[in-house]
Amino acid sequence: MKVLVLGAGVIGVTAAYYLARAGHEVTVLERREGPGLEASYANGGQLLGETIHPWLAPDVPGMVLRNFARVDAPYRVRFSPAPERWLWGARFLRNCTAARVARITTDLRRLAVYSMAMLNDLCQAEPLDFDHSGLGVLRLYRDAGIFARAAAALQSEDAVRRPEKLTWEACVALEPALAASRISFAGGLHYHQEQTGDAHKFTVALAAAAERLGASFDYGRNVVRLTHSGGKVTGAETDQGEQQADAVLLSLGCHSANLVRPLGLRLPIYPVKGYSQTFAADGAGAPKMALQDVAHKTGITPFGDRLRIAGTAELDGFNKRADPRRAAAMLDDLMTILPNCGDPSKAELWTGLRPLTPDCAPIIGPSPRENLYLDTGHGSLGWTLACGSGRVIADIISGRPPTVSLDGFTINRFL
Numbered sequence: 001m002k003v004l005v006l007g008a009g010v011i012g013v014t015a016a017y018y019l020a021r022a023g024h025e026v027t028v029l030e031r032r033e034g035p036g037l038e039a040s041y042a043n044g045g046q047l048l049g050e051t052i053h054p055w056l057a058p059d060v061p062g063m064v065l066r067n068f069a070r071v072d073a074p075y076r077v078r079f080s081p082a083p084e085r086w087l088w089g090a091r092f093l094r095n096c097t098a099a100r101v102a103r104i105t106t107d108l109r110r111l112a113v114y115s116m117a118m119l120n121d122l123c124q125a126e127p128l129d130f131d132h133s134g135l136g137v138l139r140l141y142r143d144a145g146i147f148a149r150a151a152a153a154l155q156s157e158d159a160v161r162r163p164e165k166l167t168w169e170a171c172v173a174l175e176p177a178l179a180a181s182r183i184s185f186a187g188g189l190h191y192h193q194e195q196t197g198d199a200h201k202f203t204v205a206l207a208a209a210a211e212r213l214g215a216s217f218d219y220g221r222n223v224v225r226l227t228h229s230g231g232k233v234t235g236a237e238t239d240q241g242e243q244q245a246d247a248v249l250l251s252l253g254c255h256s257a258n259l260v261r262p263l264g265l266r267l268p269i270y271p272v273k274g275y276s277q278t279f280a281a282d283g284a285g286a287p288k289m290a291l292q293d294v295a296h297k298t299g300i301t302p303f304g305d306r307l308r309i310a311g312t313a314e315l316d317g318f319n320k321r322a323d324p325r326r327a328a329a330m331l332d333d334l335m336t337i338l339p340n341c342g343d344p345s346k347a348e349l350w351t352g353l354r355p356l357t358p359d360c361a362p363i364i365g366p367s368p369r370e371n372l373y374l375d376t377g378h379g380s381l382g383w384t385l386a387c388g389s390g391r392v393i394a395d396i397i398s399g400r401p402p403t404v405s406l407d408g409f410t411i412n413r414f415l
Contacts, residue, residue: 003397004029004236004245006223006259010040010203011382012251014390015375017122017206019249020213022398027245028207028215029238031222036203039253039382042276042350044299044310046137046290047195047384049116050161052108054360055313055380060096072329074297078316085315088270091358104359107408108381114404115388116195122387126209130202131303135289136192138175139163140337142295144186150294151189163189177287182336196290198303199383223252226259226372233263233372247397249373253355254318256376263369268414269377271318271353275327276310277334278303279347285340296333307341309334313354313380322351354379357414364389365396365410373397374411 001024005016008030020026032038060075067073077089095104123132141147151165171188172178207217221238226248228234235244250256254271286307291300298311309330314323331344356379357363363377375393378385389409392402 001025001246001397002244003027003247003249004243005249005251006236007251007253008032008035008203008207008217008219009038009251009253009382010036010199010386011253011375011378011389012249013203013207013210014386015249015251015393016215017210017213018390018394019397020210020215022394024398026210026215027243028217029221029223029236029243030217030219033219034204035207035217036200039352039354040199040203041352042278042308042310042348043199043274043352043380043383044276045196045198045301045303045308045383046292046299047116047119047197048137049112049195049384050109050193051137051139051191052105052112052381052384054101054104054108056092056096056101056104056360058096058098058101061093071323071325074312076312076314076326078314080317082317085270085317088268088358089315091268095359100359104361104408108361111388111404111409112381112384115385118387118391119195126206128202128205128209130197130199130205132195132197133289133302134195136190137194137196137290137292138171139189139191139292139294140171140185141187142183142185142293146294147186154189161193163191166190175287175289175291177285177338177341180285180338180340182339194290196301196303223259226263228263228369232370245371247371247373249375249393249397250367251375253376254353256355256374260367260372263372265367265369266414267363267374267377267411268358269355269363270315272356272379273312273314273316273320273351274310274354274380275312275322275330276308276350276352277327277331277344277347278306278308278350279342279344281305281307282340282342285338286342287338291337293333293337298330298333300334300338318353320351320353322349354382356380359413361408362389363409363411363414364393365406367411368415
């Protein structure tokens with residue numbers, strides 16, 4: 001089959017790779033000058049198979065209201081008269097019940113664990129250099145009560161999945177860079193099976209691997225609209241001409257919803273801005289493993305000789321402008337935890353728009369329009385879920401049943 005993949009972020013590129021490996025004629029259309037330059041470019045870099053969790057939680061509505069005016073709040077909503085922002089936000093908050101969070105987390109973990117298995121297989125098949133590490137992730141808790149409840153909730157997990165509960169002293173022994181911390185955390189949970197890696201480097205390397213398999217990448221091509229005849233999608237029109245295909249895969253992140261609206265489809269995907277800051281790591285004071293500050297909802301990840309802090313969720317439409325106060329607050333937190341990790345004045349500040357659905361789960365599978373397939377809306381979880389969703393959608397387009405259930409991920413839940 002001739003397959004058009006729209007979007008060359010980590011989601012589109014992984015799908016293109018698996019489609020090319022299945023023998024299809026694959027063309028990827030991307031408006032930027034290369035792969036992985038939008039939400040994939042400088043994300044947090046933590047691949048969380050077992051610890052994956054949506055941003056949803058029963059305490060989120062209260063947190064948003066209490067911190068509405070705080071510059072450094074983990075979740076921040078900027079005022080706007082645009083009704084779609086508030087409608088999307090209301091749907092998001094409705095999913096913050098304990099029952100819905102538990103169901104969505106179960107679905108996400110199923111796909112995430114599968115995705116990590118696919119990534120491991122991929123690393124065996126392809127020589128990909130993306131600062132990959134398997135040292136795990138250490139979650140740090142400032143509040144003793146929250147730490148105790150988090151540890152107690154994990155006692156039902158099997159021994160392979162269960163993290164190691166550590167005192168603060170044990171956390172410092174595991175990660176010596178924490179010895180200089182100006183905070184004595186209540187303790188931590190070490191998820192030894194989790195991984196990290198640079199999503200942008202991975203996307204660039206995998207795009208090259210897909211090209212070796214015969215896929216072609218057309219950069220600098222802005223998709224204007226989907227072409228269709230009746231209810232059947234036939235290709236895509238770009239600012240440089242029209243491309244025909246037997247199947248079209250939509251992986252345009254935040255821009256997916258606008259493209260399918262003329263077809264009568266409503267994808268509830270909204271951009272949620274995240275921040276990251278990356279700088280050269282000091283060899284002695286920088287951590288060797290990834291860390292999470294649970295209270296501030298930030299992740300700290302080493303990539304070889306670089307260190308990155310990432311986090312925050314800001315509802316501000318398609319505005320990518322960084323608030324310097326939020327950026328400064330992130331670096332202040334980092335330097336409080338790791339005061340000798342490097343020179344923050346040389347940090348590269350980046351913002352990216354995460355394509356988030358109201359239930360924080362991606363939309364994967366066939367669409368109601370013939371020949372149009374969806375692999376989009378992954379939010380902050382795209383790096384973790386990329387290989388799993390890419391393999392699944394390639395199987396579906398190839399006419400094979402997916403090897404993991406798509407319950408909780410198809411578009412039907414929004415129709």
